[in-house]
Amino acid sequence: MSGFTNEQAPITPPLSVEDFMRGEPAEIIGADQNPKILVVWPHGDEKLGPRLGHYMQTERPDLLQHVDYICGNPRAAAKEPSVRYVETDLNRSYKPQNGVPKSYEEKRAQRILEQIDDTGYDYVLDIHTSRSDVDRFFLANRRTAAVDAVIAASPIDRVVIMPDHIVDVSLIGRVPNAIALEYARSVPEEQGVEECTLIIDSLVSGVSQVKPHEREFFYVTRTIPRDDEPTNGRNFELCPEGYYPVIYGGINGGTYRNDPSKKYVGFAATSMERAIL
Numbered sequence: 001m002s003g004f005t006n007e008q009a010p011i012t013p014p015l016s017v018e019d020f021m022r023g024e025p026a027e028i029i030g031a032d033q034n035p036k037i038l039v040v041w042p043h044g045d046e047k048l049g050p051r052l053g054h055y056m057q058t059e060r061p062d063l064l065q066h067v068d069y070i071c072g073n074p075r076a077a078a079k080e081p082s083v084r085y086v087e088t089d090l091n092r093s094y095k096p097q098n099g100v101p102k103s104y105e106e107k108r109a110q111r112i113l114e115q116i117d118d119t120g121y122d123y124v125l126d127i128h129t130s131r132s133d134v135d136r137f138f139l140a141n142r143r144t145a146a147v148d149a150v151i152a153a154s155p156i157d158r159v160v161i162m163p164d165h166i167v168d169v170s171l172i173g174r175v176p177n178a179i180a181l182e183y184a185r186s187v188p189e190e191q192g193v194e195e196c197t198l199i200i201d202s203l204v205s206g207v208s209q210v211k212p213h214e215r216e217f218f219y220v221t222r223t224i225p226r227d228d229e230p231t232n233g234r235n236f237e238l239c240p241e242g243y244y245p246v247i248y249g250g251i252n253g254g255t256y257r258n259d260p261s262k263k264y265v266g267f268a269a270t271s272m273e274r275a276i277l
């Protein structure tokens, strides 16, 4: 007997979607059924990841048998207003100098990698909201079986394949089962939550609810420097300079243009191929 009755038990109010956006809870860990999936959102000022976490906890707790959830950067999310990161961009913090994490985000990255190592997730979904004028797309380091399974389970038709030398500091470069999802802020967040849930449901059941169809794979080879921008560059459209700009903000803004730690304004995909998935 614990000595507590129901009347005496402390009452914990359910966490709201605003709590999730402020980084609370920092983690929901408890998946004990295969396949196992990790949902992580690294940037403190992005809203799709916390919305998905709140949705699973309140509407689809059954999914938490398979899905663990991590707010990558609780400190950045808790700022008022929330910020992308506090010391170093978490998504560039997965390979600290000399292997020793120093910044807050480098320590968080190490914690996330340890959780991934310990649990051995079948799939890692790295959830982002983008300031670029794009609809929605995936980012991966290469096409692994896990990456292809996530793409096949989704209605998203564009995939950006990033080279080792750019993403060796990022989650997708360190974890072969990881794939990033980028949703433009203009896409309604309800749609993002619905599509992420569709992907998770398909991965859990092993049966995709999306018919195989043509997808576009854009192969990035380099960054777009601030002083060498494409003429009338538009994301995913071949520019006169002979490449496809991706995650490119255009002259009016964009995630990277407004970030003084970045020497580039986007990435250049120098080839594109189509595949049925």
Ligand SMILES: [Zn+2]
Residues within 6 Å of the ligand: 042, 043, 046, 127, 128, 129
């Ligand atoms: Zn992000």
